[in-house]
Amino acid sequence: xxxxxxxxxxxxxxxxxxxxxxxxxxxxxxxxxxxxxxxxxxxxxxxxxxxxxxxxxxxxxxxxxxxxxxxxxxxxxxxxxxxxxxxxxxxxxxxxxxxxxxxxxxxxxxxxxxxxxxxxxxxxxxxxxxxxxxxxxxxxxxxxxxxxxxxxxxxxxxxxxxxxxxxxxxxxxxxxxxxxxxxxxxxxxxxxxxxxxxxxxxxxxxxxxxxxxxxxxxxxxxxxxxxxxxxxxxxxxxxxxxxxxxxxxxxxxxxxxxxxxxxxxxxxxxxxxxxxxxxxxxxxxxxxxxxxxxxxxxxxxxxxxxxxxxxxxxxxxxxxxxxxxxxxxxxxxxxxxxxxxxxxxxxxxxxxxxxxxxxxxxxxxxxxxxxxxxxxxxxxxxxxxxxxxxxxxxxxxxxxxxxxxxxxxxxxxxxxxxxxxxxxxxxxxxxxxxxxxxxxxxxxxxxxxxxxxxxxxxxxxxxxxxxxxxxxxxxxxxxxxxxxxxxxxxxxxxxxxxxxxxxxxxxxxxxxxxxxxxxxxxxxxxxxxxxxxxxxxxxxxxxxxxxxxxxxxxxxxxxxxxxxxxxxxxxxxxxxxxxxxxxxxxxxxxxx
Numbered sequence: 359x360x361x362x363x364x365x366x367x368x369x370x371x372x373x374x375x376x377x378x379x380x381x382x383x384x385x386x387x388x389x390x391x392x393x394x395x396x397x398x399x400x401x402x403x404x405x406x407x408x409x410x411x412x413x414x415x416x417x418x419x420x421x422x423x424x425x426x427x428x429x430x431x432x433x434x435x436x437x438x439x440x441x442x443x444x445x446x447x448x449x450x451x452x453x454x455x456x457x458x459x460x461x462x463x464x465x466x467x468x469x470x471x472x473x474x475x476x477x478x479x480x481x482x483x484x485x486x487x488x489x490x491x492x493x494x495x496x497x498x499x500x501x502x503x504x505x506x507x508x509x510x511x512x513x514x515x516x517x518x519x520x521x522x523x524x525x526x527x528x529x530x531x532x533x534x535x536x537x538x539x540x541x542x543x544x545x546x547x548x549x550x551x552x553x554x555x556x557x558x559x560x561x562x563x564x565x566x567x568x569x570x571x572x573x574x575x576x577x578x579x580x581x582x583x584x585x586x587x588x589x590x591x592x593x594x595x596x597x598x599x600x601x602x603x604x605x606x607x608x609x610x611x612x613x614x615x616x617x618x619x620x621x622x623x624x625x626x627x628x629x630x631x632x633x634x635x636x637x638x639x640x641x642x643x644x645x646x647x648x649x650x651x652x653x654x655x656x657x658x659x660x661x662x663x664x665x666x667x668x669x670x671x672x673x674x675x676x677x678x679x680x681x682x683x684x685x686x687x688x689x690x691x692x693x694x695x696x697x698x699x700x701x702x703x704x705x706x707x708x709x710x711x712x713x714x715x716x717x718x719x720x721x722x723x724x725x726x727x728x729x730x731x732x733x734x735x736x737x738x739x740x741x742x743x744x745x746x747x748x749x750x751x752x753x754x755x756x757x758x759x760x761x762x763x764x765x766x767x768x769x770x771x772x773x774x775x776x777x778x779x780x781x782x783x784x785x786x787x788x789x790x791x792x793x794x795x796x797x798x799x800x801x802x803x804x805x806x807x808x809x810x811x812x813x814x815x816x817x818x819x820x821x822x823x824x825x826x827x828x829x830x831x832x833x834x835x836x837x838x839x840x841x842x843x844x845x846x847x848x849x850x851x852x853x854x855x856x857x858x859x860x861x862x863x864x865x866x867x868x869x870x871x872x873x874x875x876x877x878x879x880x881x882x883x884x885x886x887x888x889x890x891x892x893x894x895x896x897x898x899x900x901x902x903x904x905x906x907x908x909x910x911x912x913x914x915x916x917x918x919x920x921x922x923x924x925x926x927x928x929x930x931x932x933x934x935x936x937x938x939x940x941x942x943x944x945x946x947x948x949x950x
Contacts, residue, residue: 371419375390379459380455381455389431391428392428395425401430401464405483405487406432406483407626408507412432428468432460433557435452444561449566450486450566452938457487472498475496479502480505487501491584495583497586499586503589504629504637505626505627505628510599513536532561534560545634579610581608585612585656585658589616592619593621597626612658659919659922660863661919662863674898691896692899700730701731714903715808719855752942754790757884761852774846777801777851778803780835780852780853781805781856782811782854783811785830802827804829805832838875841875853885854884861912879950881949883946883948924947
């Protein structure tokens with residue numbers, strides 16, 4: 359099989375072929391080229407285009423001339439020599455998590471810190487890389503994106519809408535690529551190798567194509583959350599993807615170390631074009647410059663004062679004129695919620711206690727529509743199926759998974775397993791996680807500021823017969839001094855759904871500081887975040903908070919901001935989960 363693309367591999371020098379185990383246990387194939395110097399400066403990860411495989415980017419190893427770097431190129435799930443249905447992944451988010459697993463594998467197996475890695479990616483691979491950097495916030499040294507497929511030209515009118523409708527009616531299906539090799543590059547050798555390569559994957563699953571569009575729109579619009587040095591290479595005569603989203607993405611990037619190069623006459627295969635030496639020279643210089651200097655970390659811990667999410671919060675906090683069209687629209691919307699609350703149990707709980715309250719959250723977790731008659735239950739079902747609540751339930755699953763993993767890790771290290779949740783709501787997700795975990799905690803201390811939540815949580819503990827090991831206390835999660843005095847010292851501390859409700863970073867710093875003082879080195883912290891939400895304006899204009907019925911206006915934190923706050927308190931992030939919509943994350947960090 360290697361003979362089919364041996365020319366690329368031979369030019370790249372000695373190559374090792376092996377696999378790594380990704381997040382769901384699948385073994386994905388990759389190639390590794392060790393550095394040709396005694397000590398590698400860093401690692402460069404190469405991500406191929408859609409339909410292709412790692413062998414198609416192998417020529418870059420030699421052509422970049424960065425011989426004191428190790429290179430890695432995978433075959434993405436469902437591509438090349440990696441397993442799976444051709445052109446398929448369970449979701450685009452799963453493929454992004456594959457990339458996160460790949461980088462973790464490189465770090466664990468070869469000792470490269472994430473700070474000593476660069477990524478070069480093309481087309482769909484470039485969207486994967488941009489999404490990974492946005493959603494997981496890895497502090498890599500440099501990111502080079504070549505013709506990212508933020509918007510694929512389908513040419514058929516309403517093709518995207520048709521694909522979405524057909525998938526909804528008939529289920530997942532496959533779309534074959536229409537692109538001929540001669541529209542990808544002017545290089546006759548690349549054209550010939552593309553046409554003869556048996557590992558080229560023509561079909562793409564409909565769910566991945568739709569996810570690609572949806573994810574790309576989110577990442578382009580929210581590119582200010584990306585804070586790593588980034589170079590964008592745009593093919594000037596691209597037949598495959600549109601230019602406008604690439605330019606908008608670049609303009610939104612937050613890091614001052616960013617470059618954009620429009621390559622006149624280039625087709626879509628930017629790094630495989632006939633004149634690719636021009637593009638490769640840009641990438642070589644950019645990466646070399648980034649590694650010649652100290653890591654250019656952009657501090658965003660003051661984003662609550664001067665960041666773009668603060669601007670967004672201020673805009674959402676400003677009421678519309680009641681007699682304006684928008685003012686009237688949202689007044690009617692709020693009225694419809696209050697009216698529907700007469701029939702829907704979930705809306706009634708939200709109106710009474712606040713849509714961000716522990717009571718509402720517990721109702722969402724139960725996910726059982728209730729209300730007055732069939733109509734009330736139908737309204738309640740629509741309420742529970744809102745994308746934000748679906749994300750909340752996925753967050754609960756991720757919390758349960760990581761709580762179990764944390765307890766197992768602590769137990770395996772021979773440590774005690776005392777748990778603390780500083781704002782547990784009713785505590786359902788913690789108790790459910792403990793019930794499902796093979797490793798059990800030595801003690802569980804749940805806390806919340808609300809007497810309603812404390813009473814409900816104590817009832818849950820009693821109903822489950824856990825009074826011997828679990829207790830519930832009323833406490834302020836932002837009282838750092840009191841947190842620091844927690845006894846026994848927590849081996850696993852949990853902060854879920856709390857920091858997202860408070861825009862002020864000084865509160866978060868006080869809370870994290872107290873936890874850090876309470877926890878011994880090697881202890882674990884689980885924390886959640888909300889880096890993005892598709893319904894921020896609806897929530898701010900129509901829903902009320904638990905704080906006296908005021909408008910529920912959220913300031914979202916980018917994942918980079920949240921991770922930096924956690925790091926500043928003395929923790930090192932280990933792992934992360936994120937839902938398929940990019941709304942909620944759950945991360946685990948170790949006390950240093």
